Amino acid sequence: MNGDTIGLKVKTSESIAKCVQIIRQFDTSPMSTIKDRIAHHEYVLVCSYTDRIGLKRIIQCFKELESKGISPEVYELDDEPSTIDFLERLNATYDEISDEIEGGDA
Numbered sequence: 711m712n713g714d715t716i717g718l719k720v721k722t723s724e725s726i727a728k729c730v731q732i733i734r735q736f737d738t739s740p741m742s743t744i745k746d747r748i749a750h751h752e753y754v755l756v757c758s759y760t761d762r763i764g765l766k767r768i769i770q771c772f773k774e775l776e777s778k779g780i781s782p783e784v785y786e787l788d789d790e791p792s793t794i795d796f797l798e799r800l801n802a803t804y805d806e807i808s809d810e811i812e813g814g815d816a
Contacts, residue, residue, distance in 0.1 A: 714758055716756070716792070716797065717757075718755040718768050718785075720733075721751070721783065726745055730744045732774050732780070733755070736767045765804070768784070769801060784796070
């Protein structure tokens with residue numbers, strides 16, 4: 711992963727079948743590819759910091775995995791561990807900027 715991306719991994723001790731089913735809602739890669747990524751502790755979802763849609767997808771996937779008792783992991787900037795709170799704050803900042811732009815200077 712390069713320095714301007716955010717990624718999501720899943721611990722391999724988790725139920726891979728359950729993980730794949732959830733991740734497929736957010737990534738259309740073949741099931742075997744997702745399964746291999748999980749088994750090798752690779753990123754299952756990745757996006758740029760500036761990709762609002764990708765960021766929202768990672769947040770949603772994280773929450774869906776977590777709601778099923780799975781422990782996803784968030785990483786940023788060259789494999790540095792991060793938190794879902796950071797991603798949610800970043801997303802909120804993007805939403806605020808978007809609202810300001812759409813609202814104009816009225």
